[in-house]
Amino acid sequence: MYQFSGKIKTFALTLMVVGALGIISGFLGTPSSVEEVKEQLHNAHSAHGAHAPKAAHVEEAHVEHHSDAHQTSHDTHAEAAHDAHAETAHQDAHEIVDHEDTHAAHVFHQLKNRPWAAFYVALFFFFGVTLLVLAFNAIQRAAQSGWSIVLFRVMEAISGNLLPVTIILLIFLLLGSAHVHHLFVWMAEGTVDPTSANYDAIIDGKSWWLNVPGWTIRSIVYIVGWNLYRHLSRKASIAQDEAGDLVNYYKNFKYAVAFLAFFLFTESMMSWDWIMSLDPHWFSTLFGWYVLATFMVSAVTVIAIVTVYLQSKGHLPFVNNSHIHDLAKFMFGFSIFWTYLWFSQFMLIWYADMPEETTYFVQRFEEYKLPFLAMIPMNFIFPILVLINSDYKRIPQFVIGAGVVVLLGHYIDVFIMIMPATVGESWSFGIPELSSILFFLGLFVYATFSSLAKAPLLAKGNPFLKESETFHY
């Protein structure tokens, strides 16, 4: 049995407390009014426009000279022109002020969204990783694969994070449908009411799917379904340890098959509901797969990192470097798979060049250029080159090194899925974002290692255990 040491517990709780404090300070740090935003924008603007007074001076001199020359002959005319000019100037100025007002209001909403969005990015990242570890485990069970059985308890422990993280997610989503936060713009008042000033024909056209009651019910169904499988599978897995027959083993096989059928539909649907609907005008038909690929590679990476950590502490004597090798192969393969889907989504939209589709990528290229393009080396080139060599896949340092870069890269991917639609150009990476990561990392560590301590580290009742223990490449 693994002991959940006080050191790890303290570490996890510290991360959560520090994270929670940072999240709160992120909420307190948002501007309280549009005026405050205007002032900030004004300060930023005047720093840019330091040469403006000089230009005004030149113009003034010119006007003076002009009026002097024509003073006598065109006195009345000049006066009239001056009046007219003054009026348009006034109107222009008025329009500029109007524009500044709407711009400030826009930025104000973006800044108000920022702590929510920062929280959502980290929440969704850790939720997705946990869910896909559960799904990966289910795939192993449904395929009755032999190699991975010694890793089952590690995967089960990681999926112990599913319950806490999905509870937080559900609360977060319900806060959205209760209009506490406004990340989902399609939920706003009047978007489907033709008489409203806020009416949006495109959202109205999608309202048969994208409506608050349906969305809420679906969210609850997904979350309950996944947690139900995790509960049943874990129960049967522990019961199998001491069982003399294979009843629980077969039960687990059936649960896994049923879960995978449920999961592959709900995974796509949750990616439309919770991510793609942030941009309600835009859609991509391979979005569900793309989200799946992001979390699949992250999930395998997390399994590898936790396994290598436990192995280095001597808790997993039955795991050999061929198991690590297989996990690294999955990291390598799913990195390519992610790139394939990421690029497919981009290339089809780039090629067709239809305005309603390209806006999605135009915004990412204009406002998120660095993180958007950084994903190519982080999620593709680096893991490919590090893990392409067969021998390197068995060296823990290489697996950890590639894994950390892959996880950061896929955090950026989730960031780029969520931020442009919610925070837009007002994004940055600061205390709200970092604290949210720390909070969910702490939760992840706590949930994983506490559920690891609740069962033996070897699922010894599995009939194919011998195959896994003697597995070699």
Next chain:
Amino acid sequence: MSNKVIHALYNDDDILMDAVKKVKAAHHHIDEVFTPFPVHGLDKAMGLAPTKIAITSFLYGLTGLSFAIWMTNYMMIQDWPQDIGGKPNFSWFVNMPAFVPIMFELTVFFAAHLMVITFYMRSRIWPFKSAENPDVRTTDDHFLMEIAIHGNEEELTTLLNETGAVEINVIEKE
């Protein structure tokens, strides 16, 4: 010096694997093993050097990638630029997304085909070559281990008999 070799035939790959391990443990050099199908782990048991074909595959892939970049640039930018869907055709780089599938395919194509050709050449297999395997049964259901005899015929025969060989022949090789 005579070119005498001993041929031991087996009818099961597990027995063959154990035999190879025993012969290696007795410090005899195994010249060759002929099998009807690839036997997992046989190369390690025989003490063969690890294959370098993965490295050649990587280099062939890079060759294919470079070839694809050169080819798309020559065809689509330099030699005959065409307006396809209004996409830029004056610069390779800004039109790069359109060429990625070609780059991918040619990388795979070069890596796969050149790797197969390398494997054939390294295994000394080419068209119209007469077969090297000494016994036609190794293409059906038998496994054959070939060991050179250096005046130790008796000792080897006893050893191979112990390993469960179904047939042992001593042959003069040309």
